[in-house]
Amino acid sequence: MNYSLVQGILGRLLIGYSLTMLVPLILAFFSKESSQWALLLSLVITACIGLLMYRFRESTDGKMGIRESFVIVAGAWFLTSFLGALPFWISGSVPTYIDALFESVSGLTTTGSSVINDVEILPSSILLWRSITHWLGGMGIIVLFIILLPKTGFGAVHLFNAEVPGPLSKRTMPRIRDTAITLWRIYTFFTLVLIGLLLAAGLDLFDAVNHAFSTVSAGGFSTKNTSIMHYNNLAVESIIIVFVIIAGGNYRLYLEAWTKKSLKPFRNTEFITYLIIIIVSTLLIMGGLWLTHDKTPDYALRHALFQVVSMVTGTGFVSTDYDLWPAITKLILFVLMFIGGCAGSTTGGMKIARIMLLAKHTWSMLTRGLHPQAVSSIKLDGKPINAAAVNMVSLFFFLYVGIFAIATILIAGTGLEPMDAMSSVAASLGNVGPGFGIVGPTTTFASITLFGKSVLILCMLLGRLELFTLLILLRPEFWKTKSRW
Amino acid sequence: MNYSLVQGILGRLLIGYSLTMLVPLILAFFSKESSQWALLLSLVITACIGLLMYRFRESTDGKMGIRESFVIVAGAWFLTSFLGALPFWISGSVPTYIDALFESVSGLTTTGSSVINDVEILPSSILLWRSITHWLGGMGIIVLFIILLPKTGFGAVHLFNAEVPGPLSKRTMPRIRDTAITLWRIYTFFTLVLIGLLLAAGLDLFDAVNHAFSTVSAGGFSTKNTSIMHYNNLAVESIIIVFVIIAGGNYRLYLEAWTKKSLKPFRNTEFITYLIIIIVSTLLIMGGLWLTHDKTPDYALRHALFQVVSMVTGTGFVSTDYDLWPAITKLILFVLMFIGGCAGSTTGGMKIARIMLLAKHTWSMLTRGLHPQAVSSIKLDGKPINAAAVNMVSLFFFLYVGIFAIATILIAGTGLEPMDAMSSVAASLGNVGPGFGIVGPTTTFASITLFGKSVLILCMLLGRLELFTLLILLRPEFWKTKSRW
Ligand SMILES: [K+]
Ligand SMILES: [K+]
Numbered sequence: 001m002n003y004s005l006v007q008g009i010l011g012r013l014l015i016g017y018s019l020t021m022l023v024p025l026i027l028a029f030f031s032k033e034s035s036q037w038a039l040l041l042s043l044v045i046t047a048c049i050g051l052l053m054y055r056f057r058e059s060t061d062g063k064m065g066i067r068e069s070f071v072i073v074a075g076a077w078f079l080t081s082f083l084g085a086l087p088f089w090i091s092g093s094v095p096t097y098i099d100a101l102f103e104s105v106s107g108l109t110t111t112g113s114s115v116i117n118d119v120e121i122l123p124s125s126i127l128l129w130r131s132i133t134h135w136l137g138g139m140g141i142i143v144l145f146i147i148l149l150p151k152t153g154f155g156a157v158h159l160f161n162a163e164v165p166g167p168l169s170k171r172t173m174p175r176i177r178d179t180a181i182t183l184w185r186i187y188t189f190f191t192l193v194l195i196g197l198l199l200a201a202g203l204d205l206f207d208a209v210n211h212a213f214s215t216v217s218a219g220g221f222s223t224k225n226t227s228i229m230h231y232n233n234l235a236v237e238s239i240i241i242v243f244v245i246i247a248g249g250n251y252r253l254y255l256e257a258w259t260k261k262s263l264k265p266f267r268n269t270e271f272i273t274y275l276i277i278i279i280v281s282t283l284l285i286m287g288g289l290w291l292t293h294d295k296t297p298d299y300a301l302r303h304a305l306f307q308v309v310s311m312v313t314g315t316g317f318v319s320t321d322y323d324l325w326p327a328i329t330k331l332i333l334f335v336l337m338f339i340g341g342c343a344g345s346t347t348g349g350m351k352i353a354r355i356m357l358l359a360k361h362t363w364s365m366l367t368r369g370l371h372p373q374a375v376s377s378i379k380l381d382g383k384p385i386n387a388a389a390v391n392m393v394s395l396f397f398f399l400y401v402g403i404f405a406i407a408t409i410l411i412a413g414t415g416l417e418p419m420d421a422m423s424s425v426a427a428s429l430g431n432v433g434p435g436f437g438i439v440g441p442t443t444t445f446a447s448i449t450l451f452g453k454s455v456l457i458l459c460m461l462l463g464r465l466e467l468f469t470l471l472i473l474l475r476p477e478f479w480k481t482k483s484r485w
Numbered sequence: 486m487n488y489s490l491v492q493g494i495l496g497r498l499l500i501g502y503s504l505t506m507l508v509p510l511i512l513a514f515f516s517k518e519s520s521q522w523a524l525l526l527s528l529v530i531t532a533c534i535g536l537l538m539y540r541f542r543e544s545t546d547g548k549m550g551i552r553e554s555f556v557i558v559a560g561a562w563f564l565t566s567f568l569g570a571l572p573f574w575i576s577g578s579v580p581t582y583i584d585a586l587f588e589s590v591s592g593l594t595t596t597g598s599s600v601i602n603d604v605e606i607l608p609s610s611i612l613l614w615r616s617i618t619h620w621l622g623g624m625g626i627i628v629l630f631i632i633l634l635p636k637t638g639f640g641a642v643h644l645f646n647a648e649v650p651g652p653l654s655k656r657t658m659p660r661i662r663d664t665a666i667t668l669w670r671i672y673t674f675f676t677l678v679l680i681g682l683l684l685a686a687g688l689d690l691f692d693a694v695n696h697a698f699s700t701v702s703a704g705g706f707s708t709k710n711t712s713i714m715h716y717n718n719l720a721v722e723s724i725i726i727v728f729v730i731i732a733g734g735n736y737r738l739y740l741e742a743w744t745k746k747s748l749k750p751f752r753n754t755e756f757i758t759y760l761i762i763i764i765v766s767t768l769l770i771m772g773g774l775w776l777t778h779d780k781t782p783d784y785a786l787r788h789a790l791f792q793v794v795s796m797v798t799g800t801g802f803v804s805t806d807y808d809l810w811p812a813i814t815k816l817i818l819f820v821l822m823f824i825g826g827c828a829g830s831t832t833g834g835m836k837i838a839r840i841m842l843l844a845k846h847t848w849s850m851l852t853r854g855l856h857p858q859a860v861s862s863i864k865l866d867g868k869p870i871n872a873a874a875v876n877m878v879s880l881f882f883f884l885y886v887g888i889f890a891i892a893t894i895l896i897a898g899t900g901l902e903p904m905d906a907m908s909s910v911a912a913s914l915g916n917v918g919p920g921f922g923i924v925g926p927t928t929t930f931a932s933i934t935l936f937g938k939s940v941l942i943l944c945m946l947l948g949r950l951e952l953f954t955l956l957i958l959l960r961p962e963f964w965k966t967k968s969r970w
Contacts, residue, residue: 066855288898327906328897335890359887362880366957368873370551387872388853394879395847401886402844405820412813413773418921419904421812436903472851 001479002068004058010075011057014050017080018043020132021087028125035123038091046083070472073144077461080136081105087129093122102445102453107133109464110141110346112220112316112433115446115453120225124206130221131213138217138346139187141464142251143180146344179255186254190216194243201235215240218247218346220316220433226442227318228306237302237319241309248274248313248341269381270342270353274312277339277352281308281332288329304329312336314348316433323440330436334423337430338400348431348463350400354393356380361390392468399467404429407459414452424448428459486964487553489543495560496542499535502565503528505617506572513610520608523576531568555957558629562946565621566590572614578607587930587938592618594949595626595831597705597801597918600931600938605710609691615706616698623702623831624672626949627736631668631829632661664740671739675701679728686720700725703732703831705801705918711927712803713791722787722804726794733759733798733826754866755827755838759797762824762837766793766817773814789814797821799833801918808925815921819908822915823885833916833948835885839878841865846875877953884952889914892944899937909933913944 021043028036081104087093089100099115106113107130119127191212198208210223224230228237249271256265285304289295299320306319311333322333340349360378378385404425412421416438423435424445434441445453462470472478506528513521566589572578574585584600591598592615604612676697683693695708709715713722734756741750770789774780784805791804796818807818825834845863863870889910897906901923908920909930919926930938947955957963 292900326897327901327903328894331894331897331903331906334903335894338890358880358883362884363960365877365880366953366960367962368877370957370960370963387876391872391876391879392850392853394876394883395843395850397883397886398843398879399847401882405823409813409816409820412811412816415777415812417812418816418819421816468851472855475851477852478855 001071002063002065005064006068006071006075007053007057009072010079011050011052011054013076014046014053014079014083016050017083017136018047018050020136021046021129023132024087024125024129027128028123031124033123033125035087035091035093035125039087039125039129041090042083042086045086049079049083067478070469070478073465074470074473076140077108077465081108081461084108084129084133087126091123091126093126096450098450098453098457099446102457103130104133105457105460106433107131107219107221108137108140109431109460110134110137110217110219110314110348111428111431111460111464112214113427113439113456113460114221114444115448117444117446118225119223124223127210127221127223128206131210131219131223134217134219134221135191135213137464138219138247139184141346142183142187142344145466146183146251146255147176147179182255182258183251186251186258187216190243190246194239197239198236201233201239203231203236211240212243214317215243215315216247216346218244218313218315218341218348218431220310220314222317229318229320229441234302237306240317241306244309244313244315244317245275245278247315248309248345248347250342250344252344270356273356274342274352277336278305278308278312281312281336284332285325285329288326288332292326292328307333308336311432312339312347312349313341313345314430314432316427318434318441321441323436323442334426334436337426337432337435340430348429350397350430353380354396357385357390357393358397361385361394396467399471400429403459403462403467407455410455411448411452414449416448416452424452424456425459428456429463431460431463486556487548487550490549491553491556491560492538492542494557495564496535496537496539498561499531499538499564499568501535502568502621503532503535505621506531506614508617509572509610509614512613513608516609518608518610520572520576520578520610524572524610524614526575527568527571530571534564534568552963555954555963558950559955559958561625562593562950566593566946569593569614569618572611576608576611578611581935583935583938583942584931587942588615589618590942590945591918592616592704592706593622593625594916594945595619595622595702595704595799595833596913596916596945596949597699598912598924598941598945599706599929600933602929602931603710604708609708612695612706612708613691616695616704616708619702619704619706620676620698622949623704623732624669626831627668627672627829628665630951631736631740632664667740667743668736671736671743672701675728675731679724682724683721686718686724688716688721696725697728699802700728700800701732701831703729703798703800703826703833703916705795705799707802714803714805714926719787722791725802726791729794729798729800729802730760730763732800733794733830733832735827735829737829755841758841759827759837762821763790763793763797766797766821770810770814770817773811773817777811777813792818793821796917797824797832797834798826798830799915799917801912803919803926806926808921808927819911819921822911822917822920825915833914835882835915838865839881842870842875842878843882846870846879881952884956885914888944888947888952892940895940896933896937899934901933901937909937909941910944913941914948916945916948 021039025036025039025043028039081101084107085097085100085104088103089097094100094103094115102115116122194212194215195208198211199205203211207223214221222228228240253265253268253271257263282305285308286300289300289304303320307322310317314337322330338349339355340351341347343351343353357380364378407425408421411425412418416424420437420439423437424439427433427435427439438447439445506524510521510524510528513524566586569592570582570585570589573588574582579585579588579600587600601607679697679700680693683696684690692708699706707713713725738750738753738756742748767790770793771785774785774789788805792807795802799822823834824840825836826832828836828838842865849863892910893906896910897903901909905922905924908922909924912918912920912924923932924930
């Protein structure tokens with residue numbers, strides 16, 4: 001392990017991260033908010049740690065291997081989480097450091113769960129910092145899964161990728177930098193367009209910026225206690241629906257469409273399936289609302305569609321108190337929390353590509369009962385999927401469900417009822433945000449114990465890094481200096 | 486497809502099945518119960534259908550292939566379910582035929598869910614028929630998975646089996662018959678010993694026989710409304726705990742131990758893991774009961790152990806109203822419902838062998854992030870597991886969870902609350918019996934709508950036949966006469 005290289009890269013990352021704290025700091029300064037000192041102190045601490053790490057690394061060069069990449073990824077998420085919590089903690093916005101860490105992890109993982117019951121009394125600079133963590137985390141995850149992780153076979157994007165996984169080489173580095181810059185451009189473009197549209201729909205600049213950050217990242221933090229419900233504005237909801245759907249799409253498609261100036265990339269099986277899932281779920285929930293809940297058709301369409309896209313993309317915005325809806329509609333939303341959006345998007349969950357692949361493969365493998373030596377050969381978008389990829393996807397599914405079960409039992413141990421425990425874990429692991437019951441659309445995670453919050457923090461990070469990326473660090477051979485890899 | 490052969494075998498099976506109805510019929514005759522006419526009519530109908538099928542088959546010989554085996558298995562479960570429902574329906578014990586079918590499927594799949602609120606007012610002959618369906622179903626499933634299905638790679642028993650899957654050959658037929666007879670002997674031996682012990686513990690002959698049938702099959706029907714709670718007898722509970730644990734073990738081990746007169750076969754990883762799961766779950770639940778429920782240590786040990794073995798084996802006996810327990814203990818029981826007992830036992834669920842295999846494989850495959858061409862080679866009991874077997878196990882897991890999710894949504898559509906819907910489906914798919922909430926330990930499935938009952942009937946059959954065995958019939962090529970297999 002080239003610790004020196006890892007330290008240098010993480011140091012530079014923290015220096016850059018500290019500079020993003022300048023944005024809320026400037027706002028606090030001009031608004032004369034007391035939180036300016038908390039933000040300044042957080043910025044200085046973050047910058048100092050970054051500078052010290054960068055300055056006191058042992059050597060200035062070295063080889064970047066796969067193991068270094070994993071340590072950098074995990075280190076980046078942990079360090080930015082720990083330091084991103086400082087503004088919340090120092091400003092006194094939350095009672096304990098664990099609460100601040102929860103808020104920071106929830107921001108950076110684009111989960112959007114909050115432990116703050118009344119966000120409207122917080123300084124606007126602190127609210128802006130919350131939204132910035134979403135925006136940075138959303139972009140971070142796209143770069144991670146589109147650019148870095150396809151090489152490892154751990155993500156789901158590689159399923160559409162004919163490239164053979166392998167270590168990063170010096171040769172591919174310039175291309176990677178270009179791709180990253182284009183991705184940032186697309187992401188920023190979406191954000192700016194959304195800010196403009198929200199302003200046009202009547203939001204003030206502060207709310208427009210914050211909600212745009214929360215939307216493009218599929219994050220879900222709001223500057224209002226009642227989320228999007230606060231505005232009760234059909235135009236705002238419609239705009240957000242469109243951009244939340246965009247947030248749930250694969251950025252590889254956007255990248256191709258952007259560089260080739262063509263809409264052809266959207267003829268992608270996963271993307272089409274994603275739209276079909278949204279339409280079918282919306283119709284089912286509309287049916288459920290009509291039949292058992294005496295709602296008008298326009299209420300049903302508006303809120304069913306809003307909550308379906310909000311849940312399947314794991315954004316977690318709330319347009320109405322869906323916790324009062326009939327059980328079948330809640331269970332459909334609950335299942336959507338597990339499915340998630342497309343691979344290579346800012347959304348959480350298992351990802352539609354994985355579920356599609358497993359469904360196709362299972363159907364194909366039923367023939368094994370007739371022909372025991374049968375080998376499944378399935379294709380996605382015309383490209384054959386190799387057996388190793390299918391294998392990793394099915395283990396991902398097993399791990400996801402297994403971690404869900406264990407975490408649910410742990411959370412239930414803190415006193416939550418079964419459905420509350422399940423939905424708090426599903427919402428955290430899937431980076432959704434709000435769930436049902438005591439962690440429902442009109443409540444927060446404040447009432448959960450510190451142990452419970454710690455479990456959920458771990459769930460958010462595991463879900464965000466798609467399990468394997470973190471869990472690989474548990475393998476003892478990962479840390480052996482003399483390695484056969 | 487050799488329909489003639491299938492028809493002949495199913496005909497003979499029904500003739501044999503009709504003869505088992507003689508047992509409750511004789512009881513009804515001597516007890517002068519009005520149900521004697523219902524039983525006689527059911528017997529005659531079943532016997533006639535069997536005779537007609539056997540008599541009017543086209544040819545008297547033919548080749549038995551894999552496809553014929555699958556049709557016979559599915560046909561046997563469906564026909565015995567439909568005809569086994571007749572006594573309940575004709576005797577008026579239940580209001581509709583769907584209710585009767587629910588009771589019959591629940592019996593034959595050894596689920597033990599009931600739609601009858603007050604079983605104590607039923608004629609004893611009808612209760613005995615319920616228990617007999619358990620006993621027959623339990624034996625049927627052992628023969629199916631130990632003898633027939635290992636050849637297909639669909640079951641979990643083959644994971645411990647070095648034999649290469651392949652079609653049944655004439656050469657192996659005599660050996661299969663011997664094995665089947667030995668299995669029946671062991672099963673009958675357990676039943677008789679249990680009847681003796683329950684008599685010694687103070688039960689009358691009728692209750693002892695019925696509960697013995699329900700226990701060795703991991704079924705769970707009781708002749709008392711409050712199940713084992715009715716007796717409040719520590720000796721009875723202890724005896725049942727031991728035999729329920731036996732019911733959850735792999736009959737391949739019992740077969741080896743029986744024929745070799747040795748205890749060595751029990752040094753089996755799955756069996757040991759099974760015992761460890763029971764011990765750990767019991768300790769966790771005892772802890773939960775002590776800390777949050779103010780129960781005495783002996784209450785906690787007694788009922789925690791009873792409910793853990795009852796749930797992990799999917800027997801579904803009840804020694805106390807565990808629905809009043811704290812959430813964490815209920816969630817542990819809920820997870821146990823999914824895990825199930827050992828492969829090749831009478832229990833339902835996913836089976837411990839499958840979960841073990843997936844956990845081992847996942848741990849091993851984490852290295853793929855370091856070495857993308859890594860191939861996992863894992864062993865169970867020293868025998869290497871081939872990649873195809875691991876593949877089938879992970880698809881089984883995916884299918885099980887997927888069917889659980891879909892059925893839960895369907896059941897919620899009939900008006901059940903989320904947790905009630907989940908537990909009714911988990912209890913049916915895992916062949917457990919009672920769940921939580923409105924299908925809890927002190928209630929029945931009577932309040933569920935006919936559509937809901939139909940969904941649960943399908944879940945019971947799918948779970949009992951381990952999904953693939955039924956689902957393969959959905960593949961169009963299965964039914965093509967000219968087949969390359
Ligand atoms: K979110
Ligand atoms: K059962």
